[in-house]
Amino acid sequence: xxxxxxxxxxxxxxxxxxFYVCGNFFSFYRNNNFVISPKIVYLFFLSVLFSFLxxxxxxxxxxxxxxxxxxxxxxxxxxxxxFAALWxxxxxxxxxxxxxxxxxxxxxxxxxxxxxGIFFLFVIFSLFSGFVIFTSNPFERLLPFSPEGGLDLxxxxxxxxxxxxxxxxxxxxxxLTLPFAIAMARCVDPNYKNWASDLKNWSVISWSFLTLGIxxxxxxxxxxxxxxxxxxxxxxxxxxxxxxxxxTALIHxxxxxxxxxxxxxxxxxxxxxxxxxxxxxxxxxxxxxxxxVHTFALDPERGLILLFIILFxxxxxxxxxxxxxxxxxxxxxxxxxxxxxxxxxNNVFLIILAIAILFGTIYPIIYxxxxxxxxxxxxxxxxxxxxxxxxxxxxxxxxxxxxxxWSSRLTEPKTLYVYFVILILLTVSLSVLxxxxxxxxxxVTNLMISGILAGLIYYAFLQIKNSRNVNLSMGFSHFGIxxxxxxxxxxxxxxxxKELIAFKEKPFELENYKITYLGEEKNISQNFSSDEVSFRxxxxxxEFNLIAEKRYYxxxxxxxxxxxxxxxxxEDLYIxxxxxxxxxxxxxxxxxxFVRLIWLGALIMAFGGFLSLFRFKSS
Amino acid sequence: MLLLISIxxxxxxxxxxxxxxxxxxNLEKDFIELSQEVSxxxxxxxxxxxxxxxxxxxxxxxxxxxxxxGRTPEEIKNNLIKLYGESILFMPENKISIFILYGxxxxxxxxGIFFLFNFLKK
Amino acid sequence: xxxxxxxxxxxxxxxxxxxxxxxxxxxxxxxxxxxxxNLPSGEIKTFEGNILDVNFxxxxxxxxxxxxATWCINCKLEHGFLMAKKTEGWDIVxxxxxxxxxxxxxxxxxYGNPYSVNLYDQDGTYGFSLGxxxxxxxxxxxxxxxxxxxxxxxxxxxxxxxxxxxxxx
Numbered sequence: 001x002x003x004x005x006x007x008x009x010x011x012x013x014x015x016x017x018x019f020y021v022c023g024n025f026f027s028f029y030r031n032n033n034f035v036i037s038p039k040i041v042y043l044f045f046l047s048v049l050f051s052f053l054x055x056x057x058x059x060x061x062x063x064x065x066x067x068x069x070x071x072x073x074x075x076x077x078x079x080x081x082x083f084a085a086l087w088x089x090x091x092x093x094x095x096x097x098x099x100x101x102x103x104x105x106x107x108x109x110x111x112x113x114x115x116x117g118i119f120f121l122f123v124i125f126s127l128f129s130g131f132v133i134f135t136s137n138p139f140e141r142l143l144p145f146s147p148e149g150g151l152d153l154x155x156x157x158x159x160x161x162x163x164x165x166x167x168x169x170x171x172x173x174x175x176l177t178l179p180f181a182i183a184m185a186r187c188v189d190p191n192y193k194n195w196a197s198d199l200k201n202w203s204v205i206s207w208s209f210l211t212l213g214i215x216x217x218x219x220x221x222x223x224x225x226x227x228x229x230x231x232x233x234x235x236x237x238x239x240x241x242x243x244x245x246x247x248t249a250l251i252h253x254x255x256x257x258x259x260x261x262x263x264x265x266x267x268x269x270x271x272x273x274x275x276x277x278x279x280x281x282x283x284x285x286x287x288x289x290x291x292x293v294h295t296f297a298l299d300p301e302r303g304l305i306l307l308f309i310i311l312f313x314x315x316x317x318x319x320x321x322x323x324x325x326x327x328x329x330x331x332x333x334x335x336x337x338x339x340x341x342x343x344x345x346n347n348v349f350l351i352i353l354a355i356a357i358l359f360g361t362i363y364p365i366i367y368x369x370x371x372x373x374x375x376x377x378x379x380x381x382x383x384x385x386x387x388x389x390x391x392x393x394x395x396x397x398x399x400x401x402x403x404x405x406w407s408s409r410l411t412e413p414k415t416l417y418v419y420f421v422i423l424i425l426l427t428v429s430l431s432v433l434x435x436x437x438x439x440x441x442x443x444v445t446n447l448m449i450s451g452i453l454a455g456l457i458y459y460a461f462l463q464i465k466n467s468r469n470v471n472l473s474m475g476f477s478h479f480g481i482x483x484x485x486x487x488x489x490x491x492x493x494x495x496x497x498k499e500l501i502a503f504k505e506k507p508f509e510l511e512n513y514k515i516t517y518l519g520e521e522k523n524i525s526q527n528f529s530s531d532e533v534s535f536r537x538x539x540x541x542x543e544f545n546l547i548a549e550k551r552y553y554x555x556x557x558x559x560x561x562x563x564x565x566x567x568x569x570x571e572d573l574y575i576x577x578x579x580x581x582x583x584x585x586x587x588x589x590x591x592x593x594f595v596r597l598i599w600l601g602a603l604i605m606a607f608g609g610f611l612s613l614f615r616f617k618s619s
Numbered sequence: 620m621l622l623l624i625s626i627x628x629x630x631x632x633x634x635x636x637x638x639x640x641x642x643x644x645n646l647e648k649d650f651i652e653l654s655q656e657v658s659x660x661x662x663x664x665x666x667x668x669x670x671x672x673x674x675x676x677x678x679x680x681x682x683x684x685x686x687x688x689g690r691t692p693e694e695i696k697n698n699l700i701k702l703y704g705e706s707i708l709f710m711p712e713n714k715i716s717i718f719i720l721y722g723x724x725x726x727x728x729x730x731g732i733f734f735l736f737n738f739l740k741k
Numbered sequence: 742x743x744x745x746x747x748x749x750x751x752x753x754x755x756x757x758x759x760x761x762x763x764x765x766x767x768x769x770x771x772x773x774x775x776x777x778x779n780l781p782s783g784e785i786k787t788f789e790g791n792i793l794d795v796n797f798x799x800x801x802x803x804x805x806x807x808x809x810a811t812w813c814i815n816c817k818l819e820h821g822f823l824m825a826k827k828t829e830g831w832d833i834v835x836x837x838x839x840x841x842x843x844x845x846x847x848x849x850x851x852y853g854n855p856y857s858v859n860l861y862d863q864d865g866t867y868g869f870s871l872g873x874x875x876x877x878x879x880x881x882x883x884x885x886x887x888x889x890x891x892x893x894x895x896x897x898x899x900x901x902x903x904x905x906x907x908x909x910x
Contacts, residue, residue: 227671232664280759289766299898300767307763314756336739344738348731355755356724362759363720364706365766374776377658378720379709380666386724500637561671578671586638588671660874673839674874677865701778702872730748737744 003066003139006054010095010139013047013102014129016040017122024119036118041109048102048129052086052095055138059086068092068138076527077158084163088154090286091138093166098132100167100174101125108178112198116185117178123316124177127309135302155528155553155560161220169213169240173278176210176243178202179250183271184317186264187324196258196267201613203254203271204473207247208609214240215602226561226576228497228590230598233383235290238361239281245354246274249347256343260406263340264326266347272317277354279310289365337411342401346394353390357383388444395448395485398478399423399455403462415458422458426450437494445489452482476608484601490594497590503583510589513573514538517585518545528553528560533577533585535564548577548587569596639683649692653682657699658709666709778887781870788842788859795867797858799885803908804832806880807856807895808868810840811848813876819894823855826900836860838868838876881907 020036055068059082064070072088087093105121112118132138179199186195217237222230231237250270256263284290287303360378367376400419405411427450434442456475463470498510507516520533530551537544546564553560563576571593578586641647654668659675667675667682678699685695699707711717783795798806807823809816823833835856837845842861849859862868871880874892881889881904888907891899 227665227669229665229669232662234664237664283763287763287767289763304764304767307760307767311760341735341738345735348735352724352727352731355727358759359723360720362762363716366762367711367716369762369765369769375704375706376711376716377706377709378711379658379664381656381710382720386721390728499639576671578676677869681869702870703874704776704872730751734744734748 002054002057002061003063003141006051006058007133007137007139009047009051009054010098010129010133013044013051013098014126014133016044016047017129018126021119021122021126036109036115038109041106041118045102045106048099052099055086055092055095056083058139059083065142066138067140067142070142074527078526080163081158085157087166087170088157088162091132091136091140093170094128094132094136095138096167097170097174098125098129100170101128101177104175104178108181108202116188116192117181120181120184121177124181124313127312131305131309135305155551156224158527159220159224161216161224165213165216165220168209168216172206172208172210172213173243173282175202175206176247176275176278179206179254179271180275180317183268184320187268187320187326190325194258196254196261196264199267199271200251200254200258203247203251203274204609204612206274207244207251208606210240210244210247211602211606211609214244215599215606218602219599222595223563223565226563228563228574228576228588228592230491230595233360233380235361236281236285238357238383239278239284242354242358243274243278243281245350245357246270246277249350249354250274252343252346256340260340260408262328263343264328268321268324268326270347272314272321273351276310276314277358279313280358283307283310284361290361337404337413337416338407339401339404339411340407342397342404345397346401349390349394349397353387353394356386356390360386391485392444392448395481396451398481399451399453402452402455402459402474402478415462419454419458423450423454426454439493441489441493445485445493448485448489449482452478452485456482473608473612476611477605478608480601480604480606480608482601483597483604487594487597487599487601490597491592494593495591495595497588499586499588501581501584502587508589510573511591512539513589513591515575515589517587520580520585530562531577531580535575537566537573546573546575548575550577567596569600570594572596639679641687646686650683650686653686653692653695654679656696656709657682657707660703660707778872780882780885780887781867783867783870785836785860785862785867788837788846788861793858793860798834798882800832800882801884802832803888804834804882806834806836806882808836808838808871808873808876808878808880810838810876811844812840815894816877817852819877819879819896820852820855822895822897822900824853827855832857834858834860836862836868838862838873839865 020040055066057063058066058069059073060079062069062073062075062082064073068089068091069085072092073082073085077085085092087096101121102125105118105125108121109118179202182192182195182199182202186192186199214237217240218230221232222228250267250273253263253267253270257267283303283306287306288300289303360382363378364376368374400416403411403415403419427446430446430450431438431443434446456478460470460475462468496511498508500508502508502515502517504517504519507514509515514537516536516538518534518536520531523530523532528551530549532547532549535546535548537546544566546566548564549562551560551562561576561578563574565575566573571591572595574590574592576588576590578588580586639647639650641650651668655666657667657678659665659667659670659672659678661674662670662672665675667678682695685698686692690698696708696712700712705711705713711720780795780798784792785795786792798804805826827833833856835854835858837859839862842863845859845861849856860867865873871887872890877894879891879895880887889903891903893899
């Protein structure tokens with residue numbers, strides 16, 4: 001019964017949103033501001049919530065007569081993984097997506113000043129809930145055959161990060177609908193005052209969740225996949241990076257629009273671009289046209305329907321946009337040193353990077369069509385070589401951009417000179433720190449972070465000196481980027497590894513660590529058995545033991561490597577085991593200096609983002 | 620981004636066996652480069668150098684053997700392409716693709732810079 | 742500004758281009774343009790312990806070569822399809838890939854044997870020369886040529902889209 005009730009609740013939510021859209025479509029044309037009773041919005045959200053809960057109950061009660069539960073869960077899974085398994089496949093993750101969409105709709109309704117915004121949110125919800133109900137029903141039953149057990153959740157997903165990474169990321173994706181809805185609302189209703197600051201606030205929230213979600217994914221891949229990598233330029237990873245880049249541009253554009261009443265067309269179009277790029281990502285992951293470990297392979301028919309939905313949103317939005325009257329203040333293209341111009345540079349390059357990454361991601365598909373079916377890959381070398389130069393310039397302009405003034409109060413050239421002085425001083429001092437490891441990539445990293453830090457330091461100094469408020473939110477976000485760049489630069493330049501066959505009690509060396517394979521122990525857990533291989537690690541000041549695992553999952557018959565990680569800010573010691581041979585194990589030991597800075601940087605960035613909601617100011 | 624791989628030869632005081640022992644440094648360099656250029660077919664964009672999966676290790680073994688037998692990296696790459704298709708390599712070998720892949724971002728950057736300059740003209 | 746207009750048109754063109762690519766790709770799911778390859782030579786063991794030369798795989802009729810293993814869960818899901826094809830009269834040769842022979846025997850006993858011949862590639866050497874990267878994979882063979890390859894679960898849909906067009910030519 002419960003699955004059927006779940007479906008019913010979902011249909012109820014779909015009905016509410018689509019009736020509202022259809023019913024109000026003509027008032028929308030006549031630009032009347034339409035009201036919606038709060039009871040309806042609460043009912044709408046609660047329906048989706050209850051639908052979601054029904055599916056969760058099916059999971060927790062091991063109801064394998066539900067096809068989706070059978071495919072993604074197993075009675076031997078610990079409860080918290082059964083809970084998370086709901087978003088382990090396509091249908092369930094779409095339901096999670098819908099849950100968050102309805103949640104943001106409710107929150108927006110409670111805080112908003114525009115009825116039109118709700119209209120557009122309901123349009124989006126109707127489209128996607130329709131998609132789920134008609135093509136991707138998570139409540140579909142297997143009856144009359146009810147299997148005795150489930151297939152099992154993919155072992156890769158039986159991990160803590162899986163319980164938080166998708167939800168965080170989805171919170172980011174779904175909240176991107178809000179800037180979009182606000183932008184559309186403004187297009188329809190010129191009286192929507194403060195639309196830009198509303199839009200800015202929601203963009204920052206989305207961006208912060210996306211930052212966290214992406215960082216969680218990277219961290220998870222690092223310790224779970226067992227290979228020590230933290231970014232693979234996988235199509236699905238790229239699908240999350242592209243909306244993030246556009247959301248970053250959106251935030252800056254929205255700030256300019258709300259503060260100076262310019263770039264409003266950019267803001268609207270970027271809002272549209274952000275949500276569209278997230279939909280393209282959704283499509284890429286679920287249509288099966290790119291292969292990746294991340295994809296939910298759908299049949300092409302469903303992919304086609306999804307594509308039509310996205311196309312519909314695009315065309316609909318462009319029509320709304322073209323009928324709108326967005327008037328900006330005329331902008332005096334005065335000085336090159338104005339903040340407006342730096343924002344423009346920032347956005348242009350962010351957008352270019354986003355498009356270039358998208359291009360690289362879909363190039364194999366393009367090539368396949370034009371070459372008559374040949375498969376090629378576009379991987380790390382390409383993406384690294386386009387990202388690093390663009391990121392380099394962005395870091396540079398960031399630094400000075402932070403210092404620049406809006407053109408109402410021109411930036412003095414003097415500021416530029418002082419900035420460069422600080423920049424050079426910083427660069428030189430940092431070079432001294434890394435004297436032993438000087439290389440091209442270290443120098444590039446050095447320049448990038450010095451650029452940002454010089455700007456931040458001088459900015460803080462100037463603000464305090466002139467008794468003005470220091471924008472902590474902006475400060476932390478940009479500082480976070482610098483920390484992340486530092487982590488990326490250091491780990492890429494300084495990492496080292498050793499891959500060999502280790503024999504019992506025979507140590508080997510990696511930099512200043514002495515590592516000895518001690519032995520292994522067999523273990524049986526709820527749904528897997530494992531070999532736990534222990535190592536003694538000694539270095540100048542310490543001695544400790546590490547255990548690396550090889551896990552065997554009988555139901556899905558897969559083998560997972562759980563690396564042994566000894567983390568610290570300064571470096572991670574990362575040991576993973578391959579296969580057991582003769583009297584030893586194939587072992588790969590890696591040193592990852594400062595890799596934690598990457599995720600710490602992301603945390604700081606997100607913290608800065610969330611901080612802006614509290615309007616902290618310090619004087 | 621350079622991956623510093625320090626694979627030392629057997630050192631007398633420590634006894635662990637290297638998986639891939641090369642008789643000369645050039646071969647070793649070729650091996651490292653090749654491992655980074657060949658992608659692991661079933662992994663999320665990792666090279667066989669980074670990945671630990673079965674197929675990655677199989678491929679590494681094959682490359683190791685072929686280098687030892689005197690085949691050039693070009694020959695090995697072409698052989699792998701024959702077996703797995705061009706998607707086994709991270710970058711397409713054909714010139715047109717490389718031109719388009721790098722040309723398009725350059726075009727975008729050109730447009731961007733042109734746009735920015737235009738913006739400054741009063 | 743005029744340039745904004747051109748950029749607008751360029752972006753629209755890009756968007757249209759991207760969507761067209763996606764549409765075409767979805768419609769064109771058939772990989773009929775698999776580059777024909779020759780079956781690589783070699784010798785493989787059978788389940789009974791005999792050593793066969795790969796030449797025996799070269800037949801005048803179409804046949805299938807299915808790569809499978811007991812550790813491969815998706816193989817279970819395509820098993821029904823293979824059994825159905827066997828009943829229809831198709832010749833399917835099984836290559837058990839990097840597996841345990843005892844387990845393989847038990848598996849076939851338990852679920853049914855769709856294969857006319859059972860080959861055992863314990864360390865994957867022959868599979869490697871074929872270009873196998875895992876299981877399941879299915880190859881369409883005729884004479885000494887490999888005409889098609891499918892990575893993943895075989896189903897009626899894959900059969901119709903990828904294999905039938907080649908068989909009918």
